[in-house]
Amino acid sequence: MARRVWRATITMSRFFSSDYRSLTPYTPGEQPQIRNLIKLNTNESPFPPSEKAVRAAAEAADSLHLYSDPTAKKLHEAIAKKLGVDVDEVLATNGSDEILNFAFMAFCDAAHPAAFADLTYGFYPVFAQLNGIPYTEIPLSEDFTIRVEDYIGINKTIFIANPNAPTGIFLARKEIERIVASNPDNVVLVDEAYVDFGAESCVPLIRKYDNLLVTQTFSKSRSMAGARLGFGVGSRDLIRDLNTIKYSTNPYNVNAMTMAAGIGALADEAYTKENCRQIIENREWTKRTLDSLGFVCTDSMTNFLFVKHPQIGGEAIYRALRERGILVRHFALPRIKDYNRITVSTREHMRILTEALSEIIGGNVS
Numbered sequence: 001m002a003r004r005v006w007r008a009t010i011t012m013s014r015f016f017s018s019d020y021r022s023l024t025p026y027t028p029g030e031q032p033q034i035r036n037l038i039k040l041n042t043n044e045s046p047f048p049p050s051e052k053a054v055r056a057a058a059e060a061a062d063s064l065h066l067y068s069d070p071t072a073k074k075l076h077e078a079i080a081k082k083l084g085v086d087v088d089e090v091l092a093t094n095g096s097d098e099i100l101n102f103a104f105m106a107f108c109d110a111a112h113p114a115a116f117a118d119l120t121y122g123f124y125p126v127f128a129q130l131n132g133i134p135y136t137e138i139p140l141s142e143d144f145t146i147r148v149e150d151y152i153g154i155n156k157t158i159f160i161a162n163p164n165a166p167t168g169i170f171l172a173r174k175e176i177e178r179i180v181a182s183n184p185d186n187v188v189l190v191d192e193a194y195v196d197f198g199a200e201s202c203v204p205l206i207r208k209y210d211n212l213l214v215t216q217t218f219s220k221s222r223s224m225a226g227a228r229l230g231f232g233v234g235s236r237d238l239i240r241d242l243n244t245i246k247y248s249t250n251p252y253n254v255n256a257m258t259m260a261a262g263i264g265a266l267a268d269e270a271y272t273k274e275n276c277r278q279i280i281e282n283r284e285w286t287k288r289t290l291d292s293l294g295f296v297c298t299d300s301m302t303n304f305l306f307v308k309h310p311q312i313g314g315e316a317i318y319r320a321l322r323e324r325g326i327l328v329r330h331f332a333l334p335r336i337k338d339y340n341r342i343t344v345s346t347r348e349h350m351r352i353l354t355e356a357l358s359e360i361i362g363g364n365v366s
């Protein structure tokens, strides 16, 4: 089957700006329209969005002839209330990808180059390149953990996915705090896309450090990947700077249906909590089962597992799963080519996955 993934660098018109000719765009996970495929490749939730979110979005559809509220007042109030911060310490965006881009634009330049791990969210180097920002990739240690010492006092704008992707590994808040405290003249952005699956948020630190920006998303724990809703939390001054970028690019960045859905989802925290509980339970079950089959999994605090087999290559496993109708994510990067990133889904899906992996390696699920 042809892979329909955007690869702008292969061809370009003669009109394409020289600023972007060498840009390698981000490669999103496949979204194939194949029926009965078990899709474990983009860390979506297997559960539908909250009924409250769906109902609120449907009601908002009646007003689609009007622009959405550029101040996102009600949504910001709902997020602020949930996190225990002030409304002007929050900015909602079109997915958290958008606030990441805003942060590269707002807080990086030649004097404040970017720094992030060599194995982390693949959009960071793309945003740096897009905005002409110099960047350094800091190698993770052999076991894929962050070496905190490498980030102490480096005088760069630091981006840390915590828990990290695609490794799933989490760094304790007190360690992040050491990094933030040691770089007072640079912003440290903590990308908490996966924080709701058992990790510890850095939001409680935003009043203590005016250089800390925390981002989160509704895409994972709140089952709203298709709605595109993320947000950042930080000092009023950081949020004001990000608003300058927002109002200079797209003041209506969050559409009216998504805004309403976000408020609906926040009014249904019991649903979100229960879904997260099930994902965590399924993650631990899957990890135990894979361990017993001889697979090696990192210690994931997310809704995915990062998995390798000591004898079988990552791409071979990816292909064998695909032949069985199960789609996972394989990265060709040399350091992680033996691994696959597998989204944690329902118990039924996880049972099918582990049985398929057992068959692939010629063993049995115990």
Ligand code: PMP
Pocket: 094, 095, 096, 097, 098, 121, 161, 164, 165, 191, 193, 216, 217, 218, 219, 225, 228, 229, 230
């Ligand atoms: N950060 C990380 C670490 C991610 O894995 C993702 C999801 N691809 C995002 C941010 C962006 O998520 P979204 O734009 O859907 O909020």
